Amino acid sequence: MEKKPNRLLQESSPYLLQHAYNPVDWYPWGQEALQKAKQEQKPILVSIGYAACHWCHVMEHQCFEQEEIAQIMNEHFVCIKVDREERPDVDQIYMDALHAMGLQGGWPLNVFLNSDAKPFYGGTYFPPQNWIQLLQSIANAYQTNRQELDQSADQFLAHLNQSELAKYGLTQANADFNSVAFEQMFQALQTKFDTERGGTAHAPKFPMPSIWSFLLKYYHHSQKPSALEQLNLTLQEMALGGIYDQVGGGFARYSTDEAWLVPHFEKMLYDNGQLISLYSEAYQVTRNELYKQVVLETVAFVERELTSPEGGFYSALDADSEGVEGKFYVWTQAEIEQHLGKEASLASKYYNTSTEGNWEHGLNILHRRQTDIAFAADQGLSLEELQEHVQNWKDTLLLARGQRNRPGLDDKILTSWNALLLKGLTDAYSAFGDPNLLKLACTNAEFLLKNLYVNDQLYRNFKEGKATIDAFLEDYALLIQAFIGMYQANFDEKWLTVAKRLTHHTLQHFFDPAEDLFFFTSARGEQLITRKKEILDNVLPASNSVMAHNLHYLGLYFDKADYTQLSEKMLSKVRDLVVQQPSHLGNWASLYYLKLKSSAEVVIVGPRVHEFRELLQQHYLPNVLLAGSKESPEDPVIPLLEERSTTAGQTTIYVCQNKTCQLPVHSVSEAIAQLQNL
Incomplete structure (x- = not known):
């Protein structure tokens, strides 16, 4: 039977397009769907995910592709699909609502709203039978207990409207930036270190670049060997582990285990941009050649697999190919032997592969347990001889892998993620002086200026020649940061001029003078049920922490005391939480370092x-x-x-x-x- 498309076929998001032939009567987020819910007094199902999300694909296949389930959804709900990467504002609100319900967050994120778009229940992945039962019970409750659900939704909305500062007990600003508190940050962070395998303790392990970037600054300030040891341990273990693509370069999103061996195989632009910056800065301190190798291989991966013809960078590579997670990246021992021939024995020792496999189903994730210097010594080879072997193995396996069915490509271009990669390129150029890095950075910076900053309006996304979504604070903040980096890379004043113009816009349209912080959404943008502020640094640094850095630097460049003073006010608002919990405010902790001693x-x-x-x-x-x-x-x-x-x-x-x-x-x-x- 031929599948009929739904409304999502008109969208540009690869994630929404993945659902364009579901029998579910999906709407994109927008007034049409919200008005329909009001007119028909139906509950709304908002289902949020992203193109590279493994469990999003699983739930789509098990639930949203099934006629029987789609029929229940279409009859009782107005169903909305959201790409969290295009609409982080929507995702942020309903993820916060899920946490307020006492539930664990993650994607896919499925949230039920009343017809006023207020949330009353939610969850993440549901297997088919559980999903059917949930749909039926919510549809029934909405008919018979509507008043209770509305009251519950109002309570959750009250939680969502609570100030972020109040939520974390930050009632008093504290502008005392002293060395004692700076040392306390390190001591608090140290309690979370995994001193055997690097990173912070417990699986799953995310790279969390802003934590280690702070640790570099702490070491620069204190010269404490234990700080540099933990940093080096973390960066080396990640670079040798399965989370790093040993054949093609680039990092996966996180490791499912404590040893960095088994990644969740999706590769995201934002991780790789930040890790290029981190490894470049760490190289400036240590001169560790492994760090240089990681940076150059990761840039080569981005050039090869995530760069558009116009010079923009695509968002992500899927974890799955042929419906199987990691299939593109793993090897049987027979494949290693087939492709590497008489070199297979040495390569198997180097990459720790075997007939039994080091993962599931007799498959191997290539990883290393020794540095090249140590391995070469153990095998009686010179370092140069080993590295020649390794390069040949990589070239051969990359070629062989290229014949496989590739993971899905999320080919939308996002301003903020491009800005992180652009910053990575300028940091790498600073560390290594390679003119190709600067050339790639300039091409991307000009692409962003031309296609995403149009008539003094910044946009978030670009696909098929069009930018359609107004930018969020994250986009402004990270682009300003990247353009400051561009100026430092080539001393072209244009980049600082644009950075200052973008900053002026954020102060006009995003700033909240009542709290000396910035909203995530513009006052001129779509008005959702609440207007949020980002304070905690996560896999991406919080947009407020990035803006505080930007104001610090631009205040000094342009001799604008109001910028530097605002930067200090912003930090003073969260200062006590930074000292107590630096693992959740790593980028703020780096700003604290800048305030500790005058630039x-x-x-x-x-x-x-x-x-x-x-x-x-x-x-x-x-x-x-x-x-x-x-x-x-x-x-x-x-x-x-x-x-x-x-x-x-x-x-x-x-x-x-x-x-x-x-x-x-x-x-x-x-x-x-x-x-x-x-």
């Missing part, structure tokens, strides 16, 4: 400006603003460049802090010495 400003002027910049950026300088120009500009956009000129006809470096400057110097080594003395 230094380094200005380079002269013909060797880019050479000096590259040499400076090889160092880890987490609390330094860089600015520069080939010539002393007559009317600079950035006040930092005013009255800066070469001395003695040589490229000159000015190191300043708190509006006080050191003597100008003419070499990077002298500037580094001055920074260390600060």
Whole structure:
């Protein structure tokens, strides 16, 4: 029987399109569906997921593709499908509602609302029989106990409308940024460390880059060996584990076990962008070649598999291929031997594969238990010999893997996730000086400017030549951050000018002066049942913590005291929670570090400006603003460049802090010495 399409066929989201031939009468989120619920006084089912979500696919196949189940859904509910990556505002509200119900969150997220879009019940994945029973009992309750359900919905809405600051008991601002509290953050974080396999204790394990980025800053401040040891342990174990694609580069979303062996195989752009930044910064501190390898291989993966012809970056690769999770990435021992021939024995030791397999069904997840130096020594090989073998294995297996059925590609382009990858590229360029990294970054930055920032309006998504959804605070904040990174990478003032313009827009349309924080949604956008603020850093840093960083940097670049003061106010609001729970506010903890000691400003002027910049950026300088120009500009956009000129006809470096400057110097080594003395 030929399947008929539903309304979702008109959508651009790959996730919604996956459901376009379900017998369920799906609506996309919007006024048409909400009005229908009001007119017919029906409950609303909002089902939220994303294209790379394994259990979303399972529930679709088991429930939403079944005629019998679809009939119940269509008869009793107005059914709405939401891509959480396109509409994080909707997802955020109903996920918060689920938590208020005392239920565990996750995706697929299925929430039942009354006809006013207020939630009264929800859950995640349901097997078919449980789903049928739930649908029938809710349909019956909505007919017979509507008043009780509405009262329950009003109570949940009251919870949703509670201030985030009040929810976490943050009634008093605290602007005391001192070293003792900074040390307390490390001590609180240390209690959560897995000192055997890295990361924080217990499975599942997520990379959580903002925690380890803070740890780098803490180590830079304290020089405490235990901080660097935990950081190195974490980054090495992730890089050697199955969570990292040993053949093709790039990280999966998380590990299901404590040893980083068995990933949930979906690969997300936002993880890889942040991890490129983290490993690049860690390389600046440690000069560990493994970190450089991880960065360059991950960038190569993004170029190869997630880059659009126009220079945008796609969102994700599915965990599944041919309906089986991980099938694209795993190997039988017979396949290893078939493809690698006489090299298979050594490769099997290197990647820990066997006939029995190290995963399920006799399959192997390629992973390593030793660094190349240790493995080469054990096998009586030189490091160069081993690395030549390894490169050949990777090339051969990547080619063989390319013949398999590929995982689904989520080919929508999201502003915020592109911005994270763009920031990763500028951080990698700083660490390694590879001009190809800067070229890729420039192409992406220009793509975002051209296609997602149109007529002073920023959009969230781009697909098939169209941007349709207004941007959220996350998009503004992360794009501003990326453009600050672009300026530091090539000293083109255009990027700071655009960053300042975007910041002005957020202050006009997202800012809440009552709490000195930003709403996630614009005052000009669609008005949902509540307007949320993001405070906690998660797999993505909270949009408020990113904006506080941006205001700190732009305040210094443009000499705008109101920006730097607002940044301090924002941090002071959450300061006590940061000290108590840095694992949930890692990016805020990094901002605390910036406030602990005044930022230094380094200005380079002269013909060797880019050479000096590259040499400076090889160092880890987490609390330094860089600015520069080939010539002393007559009317600079950035006040930092005013009255800066070469001395003695040589490229000159000015190191300043708190509006006080050191003597100008003419070499990077002298500037580094001055920074260390600060």
